[in-house]
Amino acid sequence: MTGRARARARGRPRGQEAAPPSVGAVSVKFQISAGFQEMSLGDRGGRRRDFHDLGVNTRQAIEHVRESKTGSSGAMIRLSTNYFRLTSRPQWALYQYHVDYNPQMEARRLRSALLFQHEELIGRTHAFDGTILFLPKKLGNKVTEVFSRTRNGEDVKLTITLTNELPPTSPTCLQFYNIIFRRLLKIMNLQQIGRNYYNPSDPISIPNHRLMVWPGFTTSILQYEKSIMLCTDVSHKVLRSETVLDFMYNLYNQVEEQRFRDICTKELIGLIVLTKYNNKTYRVDDIDWDANPKCTFRKADGSEISYIDYYKMQYNQDITDLNQPVLVSQPRRKRGSLMPGPAVLIPELCYLTGLTEKMRNDFNMMKDLSVHTRLTPEQRQREVGRLIDYIQKDDSVQRELRDWGLSFDSNLLSFTGRVVQAEKIHQAGRVFDYNPHFADWSKETRGAPLINAKPLDNWLLIYTRRNYDVANALLQNLFKVTPSMGIRMNKAVMIEVDDRTEAYLRVLQQNITSDTNIVVCLLSSSRKDKYDAIKKYLCTDCPIPSQCVTARTLSKPQSIMAIATKIALQMNCKMGGELWSVEIPLKQLMVVGIDCYHDTVSGKRSIAGFVANLNQGMTRWFSRCVLQDRGQELVDGLKACLQTALRDWFKWNKYLPSRVMVYRDGVGDGQLKTLVNYEVPQLLDCLRSVGKDYNPRLTVIVVKKRISTRFFFQSGGRPQNPPPGTVVDVEVTRPEWYDFFIVSQAVKSGCVAPTHYNVIYDSSGLKPDHVQRLTYKLCHMYYNWSGVIRVPAPCQYAHKLAFLVGQSIHKEPNLLLSDRLYYL
């Protein structure tokens, strides 16, 4: 008997919030209380995604860090962080009971009512989902039998059996804390959107861009190194106060009619929309231009109904535009054992959320937005403190916590970190120190010769008539800045071109010879299609380095020289030149960087960039990428990349690396297990397949940029950003991992974000201190930025490559380019 039939059979129905109309199967889910359902699913493992990668215990397999995973070098620094300790009474435990009814009672309301007739036995504080009962105290007996009487006089025997006594650190308890904490957030009237909670009553409105920003929090309670803690950070939800239909009309007024559908599809697919009538979010996977709100669909009971009537009847929502297309969203998750059909959504009833790629590239919009969302360390600390204050002051929240015997520390966790020393920048025999506070050496190294300068003997400069002056200015300034770098430069072949994509391509075809070093294209606007076409041609059909410059960037006379310097450096890297290096004490070391780009527009492809050094100084890199269609395993492509990288390494060095160190970026929350169980063994396999006697040491480090952890350095009574080079490997790390945080970059405004490194496999035997130092050194080696960056350079290179391929080229670039940083 299905849940619905049961509900029908009873006098009182079990309410169901109607699901959005979906084509095909509609399964009716029997709702257990949301919280527990989550919990029991989590217990069974699998169905619910484990965003915190619980239960992946990699440290125990790495012998040399079982005792200690902490480094030692650097100066001590007193830090605080956005973590609050969760404390429980001594000897605290959560008692899990199973409740049986004889005769069987199926209505949960009745089951609850029968159980709570014995409140004097079980107490006021309990959590019960109809079967499983959680109590903060232990009952007198392991098995307790009690009798209840229904209102019509039926006697029911309840058997309450203790099934588990959960210590504060058990995984079930952690989930339980999170559920209780979510209850608290709801009590505080915060709205859940996705995984986070927001306060809708004080929105920040940015009407210029029709944006609405809700301040809120991301929270999670986890077991950290020494204690269970709440990690909470300020989060901002960007919502749009326009519906998808408004957006479509606006766009329609801005573009030519024949391009409208195409552009609209590109803009909307992949976006998350929020429905007006319920609190659900959907990802737009397709737009059905042939359908409209007058179309009908089949309801669960088999009857046909039009979308107009459905929304009118169900939610009293009037659809005014009867000719709008409909949005299609594919379900991500199974509902029970059924895979529901795609959900059909009406643009007029959906709000846009988040930012499109186009908006992200809109400098003004991001500026307006960052005024509100970029918080200084002081502001951030205050906001985080406000949440904890609220928890401490709200009576009902406190009561709930007290009843469970739990409480939160009211102060931010503080501890000691280390700041490792700044590196020395080596450049063609000269050594530079940089100001460790700014972590930037563009001033120090200005005008100094490069390690390896590639000559510009034969190169093209392509421009439109309108930009003739700008082209000349660029040329003159390059002549000024290149000599001191050691770059030999002839005058460019100057070619004027019509401002059309085809014209650019024709010029390229006609003028590139086998001697051409590089092509510079001066573009009159940042129109993406022209850029894409040029890059595609020069990365695949005619593999030659290219540099595109938007004319506008050169328009200000006072900054043109600085920009010409940057362009010269960038061009040099693209041709295989080398700029600077830092000292890398480890020999025969191959460092690999991997990052992924998920192409949401053209067919859900993923692209992985793979970058590995070719020389000891880490100044030359091998780059390849993997294009992976949906359903394919990424790792097969990565294996092929690693094989070619080793082959090229051998060509360059006449020996193979004895150590391989992989920095793996682009790993989503909850994907760690797959990485450990599948990707690492495949990499090992690949290394083994090289030769019988070849047995290099492998280290695999997962790099994570998007984390909630923030560190504050208390200085002069005010919280500041910790200096670059700050390493944290205590307190906020996880006991089951070999992990650490590094703050490598300096930021001018806002709060610096540390990067989390998790060593998931390590046969190197290297001390943690060495791994940390090496990682920090690698953050100095990204040639597009004369300063320290957030991730090791190979990760950033891999990111750049994957982004270029995913955004512009859409196929694998020519391998002839693979020994150069052509994608910078």
Added chain:
Amino acid sequence: MDKNVQEERFTEMIKFTPPLYKQRYQFIKDLVWKYKPKKVADLGCADCTLLWMLKFCSCIEVLAGLDICENVMKEKMHRLSPLPGDYLQPAERSLTVTLHHGSVAHKDPCMLGFDLITCIELIEHLEEPELEKFPEVVFGFMAPAMVVISTPNSEFNPLLPGVTPFRHPDHKFEWNRAEFQSWALNIARSYDYSVEFTGVGPPPTGMEEVGFCTQIGVFIRKYSQTKSLFNKKLLRYKSVIMMGFFYVFLYVVKVFKAVYPSLKDEKYLQIAVVSEVVFTAQVIKRNLLDHLHSEHEEYSDGPVEIKSKSQHSENCVSEELAVEKCMEPSVSGNVVYIPLTKIFSFPKVNQLCGTFEKLYKLIADKVTLSSDGSAMVVDIEQEYEEEEN
């Protein structure tokens, strides 16, 4: 015989489409459509499904639920909270939803002043003493303009083989039509209401004599309750509380309250108006500049466009006074002037503000206005950067 099997047979024999409970809710929704009550209370609201359905009815401004079982009510009460969408585009109407934990056998002032009170499948769950108090509480004390009571019709039960003696173990009784109707008529007489009987869940063909599966009584108050009477009643109960009879609170406790954002609230109205105005202004500005731009393209090409554009426009707006009087936006130097009269003429802005004075009042400190306050000033420089980045 196993209960589930019995029920299965029951559903095989008689199957209502849509399910019976939905028909009952639909019945209420139809009534709300027809009578447009502003304040509605659901007694025995259980998991709040009916309330959730009713919150979409735009005539309702106050919704309240009462149930004796706090746990069941709390389970899903958060779906009665405003949704993100309600904040993004606040509605014209105001809406407050409250839930109370308590018994229908107790008079509580929070239950006063309703237009419609629904008691769906409630009375059959009441014990004898509660049932006795029920008419006085609902019809005498709460005295709404309309009451709807539904309850099982026991004459239908023989068609439901699994049902012995009642449809639900918690039912204290199930009445046939005559029993229900005499009870209802009696109430109507005593409290000056009229009552009409109907039902949902029609009997199968050939069995029409058993009547609807669920019988419903719709009560309409015959006298019109004057405000003073209502206030008197409220005062009396307030004074009871003030005199220290806190027992009232022991029986009825508020467990949930949600106030929906509404344009009636100045704060939300201002946000809505300012957003609309700024956005509209951006559109006007863009159109204006595009227009000037395209005019210009014909005879000039090159990066000097901005300079020449402003010159161009300065020529045509030499007399500033004249410009601000007219409805048309104009360019002057690096800014665009958009007359407020023009902004006010936009349907959405007009509809939101109602009067020009209101518009002025709402946006005055939120946007840049010209020195005499007649036009909104929008920067061009910003737009230029926006396009190029």
